[in-house]
Amino acid sequence: MTKTPAPKSGILDIAPYVGGKSKIDGVAEPIKLSSNENPLGAGEKAREAYLGAIDYLNLYPEGRASRLRQAVAEKHAIEPERLVFGNGSDEVFTLLNQVYLTPGDNIVTGQYGFLAYRISAKANQAEVRLAPEPNLKCDVDALLELVDERTRLVYVSNPANPTGSWNTAEEIRRLHGALSDSVLLVIDEAYAEFVVEPDWQSTIDLARTATNIIVTRTFSKIHGLAALRVGWGYCPLPVAEAVDRVRLPFNNNIPGQEAALAALFDDEHVEKSRALVLQWRPRLAQAIKGFGFEVFPSAGNFLLVRFPDAKRNAQAADAFLHSRGIIVRPVGGYGLTDCLRMTVGTDDENRALLDALSEFAAS
Numbered sequence: 001m002t003k004t005p006a007p008k009s010g011i012l013d014i015a016p017y018v019g020g021k022s023k024i025d026g027v028a029e030p031i032k033l034s035s036n037e038n039p040l041g042a043g044e045k046a047r048e049a050y051l052g053a054i055d056y057l058n059l060y061p062e063g064r065a066s067r068l069r070q071a072v073a074e075k076h077a078i079e080p081e082r083l084v085f086g087n088g089s090d091e092v093f094t095l096l097n098q099v100y101l102t103p104g105d106n107i108v109t110g111q112y113g114f115l116a117y118r119i120s121a122k123a124n125q126a127e128v129r130l131a132p133e134p135n136l137k138c139d140v141d142a143l144l145e146l147v148d149e150r151t152r153l154v155y156v157s158n159p160a161n162p163t164g165s166w167n168t169a170e171e172i173r174r175l176h177g178a179l180s181d182s183v184l185l186v187i188d189e190a191y192a193e194f195v196v197e198p199d200w201q202s203t204i205d206l207a208r209t210a211t212n213i214i215v216t217r218t219f220s221k222i223h224g225l226a227a228l229r230v231g232w233g234y235c236p237l238p239v240a241e242a243v244d245r246v247r248l249p250f251n252n253n254i255p256g257q258e259a260a261l262a263a264l265f266d267d268e269h270v271e272k273s274r275a276l277v278l279q280w281r282p283r284l285a286q287a288i289k290g291f292g293f294e295v296f297p298s299a300g301n302f303l304l305v306r307f308p309d310a311k312r313n314a315q316a317a318d319a320f321l322h323s324r325g326i327i328v329r330p331v332g333g334y335g336l337t338d339c340l341r342m343t344v345g346t347d348d349e350n351r352a353l354l355d356a357l358s359e360f361a362a363s
């Protein structure tokens with residue numbers, strides 16, 4: 001009998017990424033608060049642009065996403081040639097890991113750092129080093145403690161998923177200042193548009209003159225285009241040029257490029273999406289705390305809720321919410337087995353969530 005060839009070493013040790021659930025048996029339209037998506041959907045302008053792309057389905061996309069590149073560069077006052085576009089920002093992390101990691105190298109991230117950084121690091125036979133996050137927040141000293149001569153990339157999501165915590169501009173500056181030039185510091189700003197904390201600042205400014213900082217952003221969250229997979233990284237020019245050599249030539253499809261371009265200029269939709277989160281995030285937090293559960297401070301479009309009670313625990317809460325047609329996100333994959341992550345939804349969805357949690361607390 002022949003044997004199927006084995007994948008290269010380490011691949012089968014990678015736990016497959018499990019996305020947020022989207023279905024409940026017997027429920028036609030569940031309330032999906034499990035993937036930090038935009039509950040308002042895509043804006044009108046992006047939808048029109050997407051539909052307009054139907055006439056170009058026979059064509060290969062423009063490989064450098066030139067119009068989108070120019071528009072993003074203008075919006076953020078950054079150099080277009082320093083941008084790398086990915087099939088979601090997830091792909092930018094994957095590409096960076098592919099370009100910079102050789103077997104035996106390592107990446108450093110926080111204990112609760114976004115899982116996507118780790119998967120492709122392992123696929124490149126690199127070690128993943130997780131720094132303790134004692135207060136569910138990335139700790140600069142703990143990260144630095146793990147950095148050694150084999151560290152090629154340090155990943156920080158700011159704000160962080162799934163904790164919702166953020167690092168101050170001062171902390172990021174200190175982290176960068178302590179790293180040698182040979183280490184790339186990746187700051188993932190997928191949730192940047194939802195931050196109001198005055199001590200937070202985008203790292204884009206610091207990245208302008210640095211030789212080793214990459215800042216990533218996505219069209220999946222505030223712009224509501226998760227399905228189309230468009231994200232970007234602002235890189236030092238040599239990094240962008242290196243990544244471009246291995247990037248698939250057509251990694252951003254035409255409908256994605258067109259919709260993202262339109263979304264970028266849809267200020268009304270951005271404002272509406274932001275306002276919804278800013279209005280509900282504190283309201284949800286306060287109400288959920290009132291039910292006796294712990295809510296961690298969040299700068300994202302979601303809340304991390306802890307269920308400390310042995311009986312009314314996270315698993316029971318998850319099952320109860322399911323029975324009410326609501327899907328949230330268990331975060332046991334991050335070791336947070338007593339927590340659930342809940343995306344801020346529409347007015348009606350948030351009310352339904354609060355009603356269900358209130359009922360669960362009283363059960």
Ligand SMILES: Cc1ncc(COP(=O)(O)O)c(C=O)c1O
Nearest residue numbers: 088089090157161190218220231
């Ligand atoms: C911290 C963080 N970074 C990146 C992403 C992925 O974004 P994209 O859809 O652009 O791949 C997510 C998605 O949930 C996220 O939570």
